[in-house]
Amino acid sequence: xxxxxxxSCDYLEGAHENILKRLVETNGLKMGTYGDDSASESARDxxxxxxECPGATVQFLIGxxxxxxxxxxxxxxxxxxxxxxxxxxxxxxxxxxxxxxxxKFLSLEQHNGKIDAQEIEKYxxxxxxxxxxxxxxxxxxxxxxxxxxxxxxxxxxxLTAISEVCHKHHIYxxxxxxxxxxxxxxxxxxxxxxxxxxxxxxxxxxxxxxxxLCGEAVVVPDPKTIPHFITVIKQHGALEAKGRxxxxxxxxxxxxxxxxxxxxxxxDMAQQIKAALKAKGYQLLADSPTNQIYFxxxxxQMEKLxxxxxxxxxxxxxxxxxxxxxxxxxxxxxxxxxQLISWL
Numbered sequence: 001x002x003x004x005x006x007x008s009c010d011y012l013e014g015a016h017e018n019i020l021k022r023l024v025e026t027n028g029l030k031m032g033t034y035g036d037d038s039a040s041e042s043a044r045d046x047x048x049x050x051x052e053c054p055g056a057t058v059q060f061l062i063g064x065x066x067x068x069x070x071x072x073x074x075x076x077x078x079x080x081x082x083x084x085x086x087x088x089x090x091x092x093x094x095x096x097x098x099x100x101x102x103x104k105f106l107s108l109e110q111h112n113g114k115i116d117a118q119e120i121e122k123y124x125x126x127x128x129x130x131x132x133x134x135x136x137x138x139x140x141x142x143x144x145x146x147x148x149x150x151x152x153x154x155x156x157x158x159l160t161a162i163s164e165v166c167h168k169h170h171i172y173x174x175x176x177x178x179x180x181x182x183x184x185x186x187x188x189x190x191x192x193x194x195x196x197x198x199x200x201x202x203x204x205x206x207x208x209x210x211x212x213l214c215g216e217a218v219v220v221p222d223p224k225t226i227p228h229f230i231t232v233i234k235q236h237g238a239l240e241a242k243g244r245x246x247x248x249x250x251x252x253x254x255x256x257x258x259x260x261x262x263x264x265x266x267x268d269m270a271q272q273i274k275a276a277l278k279a280k281g282y283q284l285l286a287d288s289p290t291n292q293i294y295f296x297x298x299x300x301q302m303e304k305l306x307x308x309x310x311x312x313x314x315x316x317x318x319x320x321x322x323x324x325x326x327x328x329x330x331x332x333x334x335x336x337x338x339q340l341i342s343w344l
Contacts, residue, residue, distance in 0.1 A: 006310040010329040016211040031244045040247025046254035052194040057220040060246035074232040080140025085110035112286040113148030117161035145176035151288030163199040175203035181210035185263030188289040215246040266291035269328040276341040
């Protein structure tokens with residue numbers, strides 16, 4: 001075992017004990033394949049209820065990059081691109097996966113990880129008014145994440161404004177919810193799962209980073225949006241044969257509101273770290289209200305702290321400073337946070 005404290009990411013632990021217990025209990029049962037099993041269907045019903053969207057399509061995939069690639073390719077025509085923040089996960093952390101499917105990423109300036117409706121509308125108006133547009137990449141969707149890559153949150157008003165612009169210009173709004181539980185667990189959040197279902201054309205509810213061993217739940221509020229979704233998933237090699245493994249996990253996550261509360265521990269721990277950083281004079285990159293805390297360190301600080309703690313080295317801030325990230329999770333322990341704060 002590594003003796004260093006590890007705050008490098010939020011999927012270092014295995015899974016919530018309820019999930020492990022249920023996997024063991026059902027291990028000897030014969031269940032249907034490719035998600036056609038009782039546990040997966042129960043999980044779909046629970047998610048539809050949580051989203052207040054009884055007619056939604058709900059499908060389970062293994063991981064975030066796979067999910068983004070499949071959903072984006074399913075929604076877009078071959079000549080369409082994805083409009084999003086320069087810092088978007090699909091732009092900087094997925095090895096060009098969507099471009100490999102033929103969909104160019106179209107960058108907008110980010111503001112603490114977010115983009116706003118006015119800038120989106122300006123981009124779309126410029127495209128539509130360009131007499132040369134037939135030779136350009138057509139924007140076919142807006143991609144955002146909740147929380148963002150910097151741990152910040154879109155408010156309901158911001159999400160509503162973006163949704164209205166997208167629908168006005170007849171393009172899709174897709175939300176990456178890899179860390180959705182940590183948005184729902186934040187006191188500053190005012191966007192619910194039913195809000196997501198009303199305002200988005202597709203979104204996914206993250207499991208891998210939020211208490212599951214693996215898996216993401218894609219929600220398409222109007223099934224007509226992706227009419228042959230299973231076929232598209234299969235075409236991408238993403239249809240899990242033992243779909244029960246994903247269905248069982250989400251059936252547990254959405255039992256007794258576990259998913260909507262599991263992220264609160266991570267958020268509480270992260271906010272303690274943020275308060276300590278501010279008290280000790282560290283410069284925060286953004287005022288994240290979720291489970292990811294970004295701050296600026298000089299080389300001496302990084303060298304000293306790295307002797308005791310693992311953290312993510314994100315990117316250079318300037319010639320002598322680097323942006324570092326601390327991530328907490330649903331399973332983070334207060335004694336580890338207290339130890340980290342003492343080393344700061």
